[in-house]
Amino acid sequence: MTRPIPLAWWVLLGTTCLLGLAFLLGHHLSARVPEVGALEPVQALPAERLEVMHLQRGQTLGAVLQDASVGWSEQNALLLAFREQANPRRMQDGTRITFRYVPEPEEDWLRGVDVTMSRDETVRLTRDEVGWSADLVRTPVWVDTLMVSGVIRDILWNAVLDNPDLSHLTRGDRDGLVSRLDQIFQWQVDFSRQVQTGDTYRLVMEREVRPDSSMRSSRLLAVEYVNRGTPYRAIWFDPEEDGQGTFFDEDGKSVRRAFLLKPIELARISSRFSTARLHPVHNIVRPHRGVDFAAPTGTPIMATGDGVVVFTGWRGELGNLVEIRHPNGWLTRYGHMSRFEPGIRVGTRVRQGQIIGRVGMTGVATGPHCHYEMVRPDGRWVDPLSIPLPPGDPVPPSAQERWAEESRERLLLLETLPGPPIQTLVQGPDVVVAEDQPDQGGR
Numbered sequence: 384m385t386r387p388i389p390l391a392w393w394v395l396l397g398t399t400c401l402l403g404l405a406f407l408l409g410h411h412l413s414a415r416v417p418e419v420g421a422l423e424p425v426q427a428l429p430a431e432r433l434e435v436m437h438l439q440r441g442q443t444l445g446a447v448l449q450d451a452s453v454g455w456s457e458q459n460a461l462l463l464a465f466r467e468q469a470n471p472r473r474m475q476d477g478t479r480i481t482f483r484y485v486p487e488p489e490e491d492w493l494r495g496v497d498v499t500m501s502r503d504e505t506v507r508l509t510r511d512e513v514g515w516s517a518d519l520v521r522t523p524v525w526v527d528t529l530m531v532s533g534v535i536r537d538i539l540w541n542a543v544l545d546n547p548d549l550s551h552l553t554r555g556d557r558d559g560l561v562s563r564l565d566q567i568f569q570w571q572v573d574f575s576r577q578v579q580t581g582d583t584y585r586l587v588m589e590r591e592v593r594p595d596s597s598m599r600s601s602r603l604l605a606v607e608y609v610n611r612g613t614p615y616r617a618i619w620f621d622p623e624e625d626g627q628g629t630f631f632d633e634d635g636k637s638v639r640r641a642f643l644l645k646p647i648e649l650a651r652i653s654s655r656f657s658t659a660r661l662h663p664v665h666n667i668v669r670p671h672r673g674v675d676f677a678a679p680t681g682t683p684i685m686a687t688g689d690g691v692v693v694f695t696g697w698r699g700e701l702g703n704l705v706e707i708r709h710p711n712g713w714l715t716r717y718g719h720m721s722r723f724e725p726g727i728r729v730g731t732r733v734r735q736g737q738i739i740g741r742v743g744m745t746g747v748a749t750g751p752h753c754h755y756e757m758v759r760p761d762g763r764w765v766d767p768l769s770i771p772l773p774p775g776d777p778v779p780p781s782a783q784e785r786w787a788e789e790s791r792e793r794l795l796l797l798e799t800l801p802g803p804p805i806q807t808l809v810q811g812p813d814v815v816v817a818e819d820q821p822d823q824g825g826r
């Protein structure tokens with residue numbers, strides 16, 4: 384049985400709480416806002432003198448402090464504070480160390496030291512009453528959406544690099560953008576041969592920008608390339624919402640193919656697929672069941688499609704070989720490797736474009752190259768350079784609803800830029816008829 388608490392108790396309790404709160408607030412405020420009778424003139428902090436040093440190869444942070452004429456006890460205090468935020472033994476050559484001095488008539492006074500660990504992190508050492516303290520300062524970024532269009536005069540590279548709307552991007556970021564456009568459209572457009580003056584592009588990009596205007600990360604949301612009047616579009620979409628999204632066209636078909644055209648980004652074809660060729664080492668005529676891509680030793684070799692590694696090891700004349708089984712039953716083989724990439728072993732799941740090993744000339748080879756084979760599910764070898772590559776998976780039915788919404792959103796952003804009308808938007812992929820409208824009579 385519960386007895387009701389008398390009202391008086393409630394009043395007392397409430398008053399106590401209020402008083403306590405008022406005390407705390409008052410204390411807090413008075414601590415933060417000093418009471419001033421007459422306003423004193425406010426002295427601006429003296430300007431700092433900055434001295435920048437860089438960690439030389441093999442040099443320690445302590446040695447840099449020594450070079451900067453920081454006294455012994457101060458060096459120890461600084462290193463101790465630094466260790467709270469980072470490991471002084473794990474610093475990269477070239478790390479920038481900024482000493483912040485307050486100019487004094489006798490000798491400048493060291494107020495702080497900033498150690499730039501990476502573009503996104505700085506350890507800030509500050510002197511206070513008791514000594515030195517350290518904070519990890521993250522470079523602030525902001526997120527925005529960049530929408531750009533352009534016309535090709537000669538090559539795509541120049542059209543992107545010289546676009547005034549992209550001039551605030553660093554050279555490296557613009558280079559990266561061209562590579563990504565090339566990657567996205569690699570199955571549709573050969574940017575080294577097919578491009579024509581008057582071709583146009585439009586792109587919508589979501590990015591994180593640092594104060595120096597370099598990008599921390601970015602994602603192309605929608606891209607269009609119009610080649611000789613034919614528009615190619617790619618819309619970013621993540622069907623499983625696991626960060627492994629990819630690009631689809633307006634109809635939800637994958638822009639990718641199940642296989643890359645070649646396992647090495649920049650390579651020269653040194654020998655083609657043939658049913659009978661004169662072997663350069665054995666000097667006899669026999670079939671060459673793959674394509675040889677010549678590249679310097681150590682060049683990365685990529686898995687041409689998603690799959691599972693089913694063999695790594697020595698395989699006779701092919702030397703170090705990796706075999707990958709793909710979901711569609713195909714098999715790809717990569718020979719003569721100088722070494723396998725760490726973590727690549729039987730059973731490893733690999734993604735298209737993932738590095739699996741390095742070019743070499745193990746086995747029988749006259750020079751460094753990757754011998755690349757494609758085997759169909761029925762066990763027949765095919766010429767990787769002449770087969771029509773099977774398409775990648777379309778948007779799965781389970782994600783259709785989200786796809787309709789997100790793709791439309793992204794295409795609408797693309798359409799704010801000058802360019803050809805986007806048909807699916809004109810027709811509307813999902814025409815919504817207002818509910819109060821009379822039935823249109825079974826059209």
Ligand SMILES: [Zn+2]
Nearest residue numbers: 673674675754
């Ligand atoms: Zn070969």
